[in-house]
Amino acid sequence: MSALVTCKGIGCRLGGQLVLRGTDLTVAAAESVALLGSSGSGKSTLLRVIAGLELPERGTVTIADKLATRSGRLLIPPHRRGIAMLFQDLALWPNLSVAGNVCMGLSGLRLTPAQVRARMAQTLARCGISDLARRRPGTLSGGQQQRVALARALAMQPKLLLLDEPMGGLDLLTRQAVLQEIARLRTELGFGMILVTHDPAEVHGLCNTLAVLEERKIVEHGPLEEMKTGARSALGKAFAQALQSIG
Amino acid sequence: MGKHVRAVFRFCLVAGVLCLALAPALPLVFSALARQSAEPANSTAFRHAMLSSLRLGAGVSVLALLIGLPTGLLAALYAFPARRPLLLFQAFPLLLPSFLPCIGWSNLAAARWLAWLPAVDGFAGCLLVLGLQSAPLPLLATWAACQNLTASQIDAARLHGGEKSVLKLSARACIPVATLAALLGGILSLSDPGAPLIFGVRSVATEIRVQFSAWHDYDLAGRECLMLAGLVLLLTGPLLLVGLRSLATAALARQTRPVIPYPHPVLSRLALAGLGILLFVAAMLPAFGLCLPAMQNPMFARAGQKVAATASPTLIFAGGAGVVAVTLATLLALATARCPHGQLAVLAVLLALLASPPALAGIGVSRLATYAPAQFDWLTRGDLTVALALGLRFLPVATVGMMRAVGSMPVSWLDAGRVHGVAPAKILYRVILPYLTAAIVASLLLVMVLAAADITTTQFLQPVGRQSLPVAIFTVMANSPDGLVASLCLLYLAWVAVMLAAAAQLPRLWKWKRSPA
Numbered sequence: 045m046s047a048l049v050t051c052k053g054i055g056c057r058l059g060g061q062l063v064l065r066g067t068d069l070t071v072a073a074a075e076s077v078a079l080l081g082s083s084g085s086g087k088s089t090l091l092r093v094i095a096g097l098e099l100p101e102r103g104t105v106t107i108a109d110k111l112a113t114r115s116g117r118l119l120i121p122p123h124r125r126g127i128a129m130l131f132q133d134l135a136l137w138p139n140l141s142v143a144g145n146v147c148m149g150l151s152g153l154r155l156t157p158a159q160v161r162a163r164m165a166q167t168l169a170r171c172g173i174s175d176l177a178r179r180r181p182g183t184l185s186g187g188q189q190q191r192v193a194l195a196r197a198l199a200m201q202p203k204l205l206l207l208d209e210p211m212g213g214l215d216l217l218t219r220q221a222v223l224q225e226i227a228r229l230r231t232e233l234g235f236g237m238i239l240v241t242h243d244p245a246e247v248h249g250l251c252n253t254l255a256v257l258e259e260r261k262i263v264e265h266g267p268l269e270e271m272k273t274g275a276r277s278a279l280g281k282a283f284a285q286a287l288q289s290i291g
Numbered sequence: 292m293g294k295h296v297r298a299v300f301r302f303c304l305v306a307g308v309l310c311l312a313l314a315p316a317l318p319l320v321f322s323a324l325a326r327q328s329a330e331p332a333n334s335t336a337f338r339h340a341m342l343s344s345l346r347l348g349a350g351v352s353v354l355a356l357l358i359g360l361p362t363g364l365l366a367a368l369y370a371f372p373a374r375r376p377l378l379l380f381q382a383f384p385l386l387l388p389s390f391l392p393c394i395g396w397s398n399l400a401a402a403r404w405l406a407w408l409p410a411v412d413g414f415a416g417c418l419l420v421l422g423l424q425s426a427p428l429p430l431l432a433t434w435a436a437c438q439n440l441t442a443s444q445i446d447a448a449r450l451h452g453g454e455k456s457v458l459k460l461s462a463r464a465c466i467p468v469a470t471l472a473a474l475l476g477g478i479l480s481l482s483d484p485g486a487p488l489i490f491g492v493r494s495v496a497t498e499i500r501v502q503f504s505a506w507h508d509y510d511l512a513g514r515e516c517l518m519l520a521g522l523v524l525l526l527t528g529p530l531l532l533v534g535l536r537s538l539a540t541a542a543l544a545r546q547t548r549p550v551i552p553y554p555h556p557v558l559s560r561l562a563l564a565g566l567g568i569l570l571f572v573a574a575m576l577p578a579f580g581l582c583l584p585a586m587q588n589p590m591f592a593r594a595g596q597k598v599a600a601t602a603s604p605t606l607i608f609a610g611g612a613g614v615v616a617v618t619l620a621t622l623l624a625l626a627t628a629r630c631p632h633g634q635l636a637v638l639a640v641l642l643a644l645l646a647s648p649p650a651l652a653g654i655g656v657s658r659l660a661t662y663a664p665a666q667f668d669w670l671t672r673g674d675l676t677v678a679l680a681l682g683l684r685f686l687p688v689a690t691v692g693m694m695r696a697v698g699s700m701p702v703s704w705l706d707a708g709r710v711h712g713v714a715p716a717k718i719l720y721r722v723i724l725p726y727l728t729a730a731i732v733a734s735l736l737l738v739m740v741l742a743a744a745d746i747t748t749t750q751f752l753q754p755v756g757r758q759s760l761p762v763a764i765f766t767v768m769a770n771s772p773d774g775l776v777a778s779l780c781l782l783y784l785a786w787v788a789v790m791l792a793a794a795a796q797l798p799r800l801w802k803w804k805r806s807p808a
Contacts, residue, residue, distance in 0.1 A: 134703075
């Protein structure tokens with residue numbers, strides 16, 4: 045399988061603090077990676093580096109065989125990388141309607157207004173929120189907001205979807221519904237995924253590989269089934285145990 | 292645009308705005324430092340006035356802190372009825388020119404059936420009026436500082452040690468901020484000529500005005516203003532250095548779950564009583580005093596004519612000042628949005644600017660006008676001059692408001708825009724500006740009211756025949772019937788109340804801003 049994203053020797057500082065040091069990660073096309081790590085280990089920063097939102101001091105990011113970032117230089121801007129992101133706080137623009145959020149999310153694609161409308165209608169229908177098109181994010185429930193954020197991300201037809209703990213504030217039932225929705229859309233559209241999470245249920249439902257970030261670098265990365273029995277790191281072992289208890 | 296290019300652009304923008312803010316004072320500063328006046332700036336009369344002003348400023352700061360800190364703490368932490376309007380109308384005295392409450396108190400003292408009230412006059416009267424007028428500053432600063440404590444911090448304190456512990460924790464967090472705000476109130480009273488003139492106190496602000504009117508000596512006025520500004524900076528500089536970070540933390544918003552007011556059987560009532568008494572003594576009582584002559588001899592028809600004659604300049608000066616201040620403040624807030632050090636530096640410069648006497652800019656620009664060619668009269672002698680000078684004077688107020696609003700905006704909105712390739716200009720006018728609209732309108736209204744209340748800058752710079760309403764009241768109050776002055780004052784109070792009520796409606800108009808997304 046060809047690599048969709050390759051991070052090599054990423055070194056990154058935030059506010060003078062070293063967050064990532066020589067981090068390597070390779071994600072194959074249509075691979076779905078669960079990125080694990082203790083709080084403050086640099087998971088979100090790694091996602092932001094891949095998205096092009098953070099500039100690393102060292103290392104390279106290659107996307108679909110094209111060099112996207114090289115030691116402090118952004119060679120491909122975020123919106124030209126074919127990557128969408130689901131933020132922890134969803135980052136919906138509160139003064140725009142659901143349709144407005146999705147349409148504005150397509151600004152970077154150079155589509156005609158008719159194409160934008162068609163893409164928006166198609167994506168809202170796909171995510172089951174066509175009836176919410178005129179509503180504003182503040183008037184929606186947590187689960188509905190989640191779907192709007194997902195629709196905005198998927199409308200740009202990304203090759204890779206980055207999810208930064210997006211289901212933290214949801215109740216169990218809504219979380220399960222959103223997980224099923226993402227899994228269905230992934231099967232339908234075939235995009236790759238990197239999911240930052242602490243929840244074994246999310247990993248079980250969505251991911252096929254597991255990567256563990258410790259001491260500011262990826263210490264192990266492999267297929268989920270292999271990791272369940274052969275994890276080496278402490279966090280990997282604990283997570284594998286939790287996964288086995290789910291089944 | 293690269294990261295470094297953006298940083299350089301932001302730095303140049305901030306430096307340019309700060310230079311513009313300091314520009315009106317520069318002509319007088321340079322000429323005062325370069326030339327010698329026939330009159331020495333440190334004459335005995337000026338030294339006495341300076342000492343008297345310093346005593347007054349110190350007294351005002353202490354009084355404002357003693358009233359504002361406990362009331363602000365109780366108001367922030369405890370639930371009571373009519374909390375929102377009561378808190379909002381605490382700002383009412385702050386928005387009035389100080390001579391209005393003075394006239395009110397004088398009228399109260401003159402009324403025979405109110406002879407039981409202690410006479411408000413001289414230094415004590417000045418201290419009382421200015422102290423009550425400045426008390427909302429530490430009160431509102433304390434309230435803002437409490438909003439930065441998280442609800443869980445307060446809950447933990449309540450669980451571990453009850454209300455005593457809550458008050459102790461909150462007071463510890465608020466004292467530096469409240470002290471600085473009270474100090475600012477004291478400093479602002481130094482450059483206020485209204486109250487000292489009415490109560491016959493020789494202050495440095497009145498001395499500068501009187502000497503400038505008599506001698507018309509720009510260099511002398513410049514040196515006097517510089518001496519005052521230097522002394523203020525010398526006295527407050529160390530405190531500012533120590534407490535600026537706390538002030539910035541309190542003034543600028545953070546994304547936390549704010550304190551939820553707690554319904555305590557005793558302390559809630561105490562909070563209600565504190566705010567009610569302060570509003571009564573600082574605003575309602577002097578307003579009632581202003582009403583007394585108008586009730587005996589109403590002259591609203593003549594007052595209406597005066598208001599009609601001064602309405603246009605007042606609105607142009609105030610509205611222009613609002614637009615200038617809010618535009619520059621928005622630029623400063625956006626340029627320093629992700630840079631705490633930049634925010635601190637901007638706040639430090641702007642606070643120093645606010646602490647400097649307004650006469651420095653007023654006389655400075657009029658000095659510039661005497662040298663500038665006639666082609667520049669539109670800039671140095673017109674309505675625009677007054678609006679620009681007032682806008683720059685109140686830039687700090689608008690900047691704090693805009694920095695708070697920009698600080699409360701999640702960074703992820705911009706990141707989402709970058710991931711989706713939305714042009715920065717589109718994000719600015721479709722997302723950021725609509726989000727900031729409530730803050731922009733609130734800052735605009737606040738600066739408009741403050742600029743309208745200013746008499747020093749306006750009096751020095753107003754074009755001939757273009758008086759603002761407060762300056763007109765200040766000019767006619769000595770030799771006009773009491774009924775006319777009172778009627779004018781009441782109309783002015785009504786304008787301030789309407790503006791405050793309009794500001795109170797803003798959160799309802801922008802409900803989406805509180806969206807959980």
